[in-house]
Amino acid sequence: MRKSVVSCLLVLSIALTSVALAACGAPPASPASSGESSGQAVEQKAFAPSLDTATKGSLSVVGKYDNFEALEAEFDKFNEIYPNVELSYTKIDDYNNLVAAALSSSNAPDIYFAQDFMLESDSYDALFQHAENLADPALGLDLSCVRPSLLCKDKAGACPMVPVFSSMSGILVNEDLFKKEGIAIPTSYTELLAACDAFNKAGYPTPILAHNVASSYGNLVGDLMYGDAAKNPEMVKKLNAYDSGAGEYMRPVLEKVDDMMKRGCINLGVCNKLEDGYNALILRFFEGDVPMALCSADTASGTAKRESQSDAFGAKPFTYAFYPIPLTDEGVSLVDKPSVQFAVNKESKNLDIANEFMRFLVNTQELNDIARAKHLPTVTQDLAYDGMYAPFSKVDPARIIATHEVGLSDDATIQYRVAAYRVANGESSIDEAIAGFGTYTL
Numbered sequence: 001m002r003k004s005v006v007s008c009l010l011v012l013s014i015a016l017t018s019v020a021l022a023a024c025g026a027p028p029a030s031p032a033s034s035g036e037s038s039g040q041a042v043e044q045k046a047f048a049p050s051l052d053t054a055t056k057g058s059l060s061v062v063g064k065y066d067n068f069e070a071l072e073a074e075f076d077k078f079n080e081i082y083p084n085v086e087l088s089y090t091k092i093d094d095y096n097n098l099v100a101a102a103l104s105s106s107n108a109p110d111i112y113f114a115q116d117f118m119l120e121s122d123s124y125d126a127l128f129q130h131a132e133n134l135a136d137p138a139l140g141l142d143l144s145c146v147r148p149s150l151l152c153k154d155k156a157g158a159c160p161m162v163p164v165f166s167s168m169s170g171i172l173v174n175e176d177l178f179k180k181e182g183i184a185i186p187t188s189y190t191e192l193l194a195a196c197d198a199f200n201k202a203g204y205p206t207p208i209l210a211h212n213v214a215s216s217y218g219n220l221v222g223d224l225m226y227g228d229a230a231k232n233p234e235m236v237k238k239l240n241a242y243d244s245g246a247g248e249y250m251r252p253v254l255e256k257v258d259d260m261m262k263r264g265c266i267n268l269g270v271c272n273k274l275e276d277g278y279n280a281l282i283l284r285f286f287e288g289d290v291p292m293a294l295c296s297a298d299t300a301s302g303t304a305k306r307e308s309q310s311d312a313f314g315a316k317p318f319t320y321a322f323y324p325i326p327l328t329d330e331g332v333s334l335v336d337k338p339s340v341q342f343a344v345n346k347e348s349k350n351l352d353i354a355n356e357f358m359r360f361l362v363n364t365q366e367l368n369d370i371a372r373a374k375h376l377p378t379v380t381q382d383l384a385y386d387g388m389y390a391p392f393s394k395v396d397p398a399r400i401i402a403t404h405e406v407g408l409s410d411d412a413t414i415q416y417r418v419a420a421y422r423v424a425n426g427e428s429s430i431d432e433a434i435a436g437f438g439t440y441t442l
Contacts (some may be wrong), residue, residue: 010233051356055082057353059368060113061109062089062099070370075087078357095113099112100313108130108347111345114161116337118337119154131161139355141162142362146163147380162342162362165371165377166336168392171293172303174319189329190329193263195207197263197370206290208293209271209292210295212271213421216411217424219294220420221253227333229334230406236407242406282303286303298376332399334401335401336401377392414442418441422436
């Protein structure tokens with residue numbers, strides 16, 4: 001029995017109206033190191049029920065999504081095994097501030113959203129006090145199918161949450177245009193520059209389409225920023241503390257941005273016509289005359305739903321996929337970031353059912369299915385499962401960077417993004433942008 005709730009919990013909202021949780025400051029986003037193979041699936045045994053399939057009970061999941069059809073599809077499949085379990089998903093408004101109080105209420109959820117940055121902030125200690133260690137062998141969860149770069153652990157080495165979706169930065173590639181012009185899809189920075197030059201000479205409006213707003217420059221500089229930081233813990237420490245002179249760490253990244261702009265990789269005249277928001281970028285890409293579009297996987301996930309909204313794509317469809325953007329000649333990288341993650345309330349009144357559902361969900365097939373339904377990258381090691389994201393399955397495992405391990409704060413990454421924006425738009429020289437480190441906000 002599935003019961004879907006897509007509005008905020010009214011009872012919970014009323015009960016929590018008077019609860020004032022301390023608002024957190026900009027919590028440190030956690031970034032990181034290399035993981036294992038990004039493209040090899042781990043074989044698992046088929047799910048076998050561990051409870052009596054006639055078990056009666058309920059399971060509630062809370063999160064911040066307005067709706068979660070992909071999860072509800074998993075509810076339906078779970079109900080085929082356990083038909084007498086009522087499952088529901090509920091959105092909580094102002095989730096980050098209210099979820100801890102929800103867990104302490106009489107109507108506490110069984111499973112709830114958690115994020116890696118929350119582990120780094122004392123503001124969320126109460127949230128994780130309720131979290132079960134999902135790596136406990138007694139629970140029977142097989143975490144081997146999840147990319148190691150996505151598994152977050154707390155200071156005690158426990159795994160309080162398991163990723164359901166992941167995200168990454170890259171480029172949407174119109175593969176048909178590359179074939180038409182006889183240009184190889186680039187796998188190195190030298191090849192990227194050559195491809196951009198060739199498309200410019202062929203008269204295309206811009207080789208790379210991008211949102212020209214500071215927040216979007218994280219998609220361009222992220223691989224370099226996290227790649228440098230992953231090799232240098234001292235650098236992370238100084239950047240997070242806004243140490244005097246720490247802005248110098250941005251120089252190689254800003255030089256790369258400056259080089260790309262001078263070589264005509266991104267035509268700001270075209271990009272500035274985009275409205276803010278990923279809808280405009282996707283629809284412009286679907287016009288079919290742009291070889292590449294810089295974005296995150298969260299944006300790329302919106303392409304399927306918008307194919308029917310584009311008259312140009314409907315009249316002349318083309319093949320496309322999401323690729324890593326090559327910013328060095330050492331090979332492409334996968335900056336791997338968990339998106340939605342599930343934690344289990346260890347005080348749940350339905351703990352056996354909650355753990356059984358997690359055992360069901362944390363499986364290569366189910367995690368691939370829920371990602372496919374949301375059109376997001378899977379969290380499993382089977383990145384090739386979806387042709388849209390299959391190019392990332394070819395990334396050298398040594399070049400996978402786990403964002404939650406690097407330790408760069410969100411404030412530090414903002415300095416890079418704004419500095420890159422200023423350099424790209426000619427508002428600051430590289431030296432001036434470096435000098436402004438520590439002063440930038442979005």
